[in-house]
Amino acid sequence: MQNAEQRVIPATHELCLAVAKATVRKPTSSGMSIAMHVGDHLADRLAEELMAMLIQVIPAAITDTISADLMPGADKIAGFLGMDRRTVYHLAQTGKIPVFRMGNTICARKSTILRWIADQESRASGGTASMS
Incomplete structure (x- = not known):
């Protein structure tokens, strides 16, 4: 049996990964990113964890958006x-x-x-x- 991440459409996977990486590397109000604080290796692991969480949420959000937009x-x-x-x-x-x-x-x-x-x-x- 496949887990949720394996069933995700590749474009959704790529989107979630891009959002996660951008979040980890975006400068905070102090001007430093999380990656600058924890280093590249840990930042990559954090991005992977965040991506896994986003994959659980984004398909439902996309479905909700489509259903709110559709008029059958x-x-x-x-x-x-x-x-x-x-x-x-x-x-x-x-x-x-x-x-x-x-x-x-x-x-x-x-x-x-x-x-x-x-x-x-x-x-x-x-x-x-x-x-x-």
Whole structure:
């Protein structure tokens, strides 16, 4: 049976290691890093320990973020946009709104919709979106 670290996606492993190393080597308020205080060998061991802890937390954080961003179903998309579900289906069918399908379910990401709205505003104002 594999432990959690062995099941981690390589990119997540690399991210956790980079964060851990940067944390150990970042200067503190005194101007010295932990690595300067304890030496390179111990700093590397601390970074490995921190990486192992981060690996336990980061996949859940990524999953939580994705689930908070995902809107499965026309009703959720419609609620987010303040329109009825038939309009969402029409806009999706005509390619006028950024959606995708998971099986038979129409889905959208809040972050993608918000970027799309900002792009629409920018185009409407000739590239100079205003807040008024």
